[in-house]
Amino acid sequence: MASSLRAPLRALLAFGALLLAFLPGQAHAYPWMIRHGYTNCAQCHVDPSGGGVLTDYGRGQGEILVRTHYTKMEESPGKSADFLFGLVPLPDPLLLQADVRGLVIPEPGNVRAILMQGDLRAAVQAGPVIATGTLGAVSAGAQGAWVTGSDAGWNLVAREFWAGVTPAKGWMIKAGRMNLPYGIRSENHILYTRSVTRTTTNDDQQLGASVAFTSKRFRAEVMGIAGNFQVRPDAFRERGYSLYGTWAPEKTLELGVSSLVTVAQADVDTLAPRTRQAHGLFTRWAPLEQLGVLAEASLLVSNDDGTTTRGVVGNAVLDWEPKQGVHLMGIGGYCDASFADQGSPAWTGGGAVQWFLAPRVDLRIDVFDGVLYCTPGATATPMGLLQGHVYL
Amino acid sequence: MIRSALLARRAAFAAALVGLSLSLAPGLAHAGMTVSGKPKISFFATGSPGFLDIEGESSTITGTDDGTRLSFAVPMTSVSTGIDLRDGHMNNEYVKVAQFPNATFSLAKADVKWPAVLAESTTGTVKGTFNVHGVDQPVDVTYTAKKSKTGYRVTAKFSFDVSAHGIAIPSYLGITVDPKMKADVQVDLVDG
Numbered sequence: 404m405a406s407s408l409r410a411p412l413r414a415l416l417a418f419g420a421l422l423l424a425f426l427p428g429q430a431h432a433y434p435w436m437i438r439h440g441y442t443n444c445a446q447c448h449v450d451p452s453g454g455g456v457l458t459d460y461g462r463g464q465g466e467i468l469v470r471t472h473y474t475k476m477e478e479s480p481g482k483s484a485d486f487l488f489g490l491v492p493l494p495d496p497l498l499l500q501a502d503v504r505g506l507v508i509p510e511p512g513n514v515r516a517i518l519m520q521g522d523l524r525a526a527v528q529a530g531p532v533i534a535t536g537t538l539g540a541v542s543a544g545a546q547g548a549w550v551t552g553s554d555a556g557w558n559l560v561a562r563e564f565w566a567g568v569t570p571a572k573g574w575m576i577k578a579g580r581m582n583l584p585y586g587i588r589s590e591n592h593i594l595y596t597r598s599v600t601r602t603t604t605n606d607d608q609q610l611g612a613s614v615a616f617t618s619k620r621f622r623a624e625v626m627g628i629a630g631n632f633q634v635r636p637d638a639f640r641e642r643g644y645s646l647y648g649t650w651a652p653e654k655t656l657e658l659g660v661s662s663l664v665t666v667a668q669a670d671v672d673t674l675a676p677r678t679r680q681a682h683g684l685f686t687r688w689a690p691l692e693q694l695g696v697l698a699e700a701s702l703l704v705s706n707d708d709g710t711t712t713r714g715v716v717g718n719a720v721l722d723w724e725p726k727q728g729v730h731l732m733g734i735g736g737y738c739d740a741s742f743a744d745q746g747s748p749a750w751t752g753g754g755a756v757q758w759f760l761a762p763r764v765d766l767r768i769d770v771f772d773g774v775l776y777c778t779p780g781a782t783a784t785p786m787g788l789l790q791g792h793v794y795l
Numbered sequence: 796m797i798r799s800a801l802l803a804r805r806a807a808f809a810a811a812l813v814g815l816s817l818s819l820a821p822g823l824a825h826a827g828m829t830v831s832g833k834p835k836i837s838f839f840a841t842g843s844p845g846f847l848d849i850e851g852e853s854s855t856i857t858g859t860d861d862g863t864r865l866s867f868a869v870p871m872t873s874v875s876t877g878i879d880l881r882d883g884h885m886n887n888e889y890v891k892v893a894q895f896p897n898a899t900f901s902l903a904k905a906d907v908k909w910p911a912v913l914a915e916s917t918t919g920t921v922k923g924t925f926n927v928h929g930v931d932q933p934v935d936v937t938y939t940a941k942k943s944k945t946g947y948r949v950t951a952k953f954s955f956d957v958s959a960h961g962i963a964i965p966s967y968l969g970i971t972v973d974p975k976m977k978a979d980v981q982v983d984l985v986d987g
Contacts, residue, residue, distance in 0.1 A: 443845050445846070446842070451845075460845075476879070479880065484968075572844075573846065618846055725806065794966075
């Protein structure tokens, strides 16, 4: 066991050393927002760990800082940042947001289109209490968030629904179905570090309770996991914990650690009793004003019906924004979920262009070679994806 | 928040001015000291909720020495928070640069202990006057002055409260800026 741990430990230590080697006197981290001094997520998102419903401030920054401007912006966005462009005024405690995200996959002799997200998100805040939830539809995928059970067609999905209270400045206690606090929260659910650890924002939310903390330089969240109650029977539900903690020594650099342990009587993939562990490091850094670096790596430990295996997973994303709203990305990933299996490790490498071309509209094209998910021995295949996203 | 950021920058400038003036205190013995190199003036403010970190920076500062007092001025339009719209809000809605274009700082030269030997450093706290939005307020400035070949490298820090200068507390889309801000200044001074 000790020897089998050495390889992943060496990989993780090497990753850590790499991060340290790259640490400059002046550091930046989050590709888009950290270079503007946004080390935390809580200004722009109702969830202090990011993602989900945007606050009024977040919607405003979406107009001011995220999208491309074709003339100098001299006035505040006003109603153009509001829900439905201000056509339906909302009372102060209520936040609404509609997200539609579609994917087009060119295949030999075919073009496949998928509605990945068609969600209405809502949040209500009354003093220190906040409640939020989502309801939507998908044409394929996202099984972990299904409310209905159609195997061959559309399904209703409820990704998040939780309530929280802020007992003191910087603290939030939450309970409900929520994103797992682990690593770099990203909409990109095909990143190995998200899919292998089952911490995507697509459908890996679980029911549980958490405590989140945010300060100027530190943020953290610890969640006790009670299971995904939209998966049946109960034997498939994972119980355990998930957490992350970060430190931002500079306003453009964040270093973080993550840990997750879950136990299920029957894993949804292997159908055998399984204990999953993931423990990792990550960073968000903007070494240059227009360049963001996201990197994350985790050790993986899995006990499947009494047999323990170990592996490693990592992703790195370079995000260059030469003009506001236009992102050119280089993306790489490596995954060896089990050093014991005979299959070769999965890898992926490629590039993406994402353009926030108009208010609430962005398009993204990914071109890459490799294996889409962390599947041992799978044949590397060149792929292209076209994604469109609109939120109102 | 944008407004607060603007205010913070101004305050930072003021702080920078203070630091400069402190450094110029040696100017007592060297009347006519001037600013050289690339000064850096930073102001820091925090927005809530969410602990929004706001930093405004400028490298523009002018200094005058009348023999007994050192005075410094930073044009508020030179302070940048990294977001143009925020800078515009700060200058036009809060600091009102059309009426009050500069943040200024002055202090008595004799209050500063100036190092006499090359590479020697002195530290101390002096009282100065910081003006932003046309309102004077006394501030306590902590400084370090290091003797260089051509003059002094001075770093200085001070805190200020924009509400005491008659500036409205900046608030933008639910984020409110703490009126208590800090300023850091680094400047090289040479004998004129």
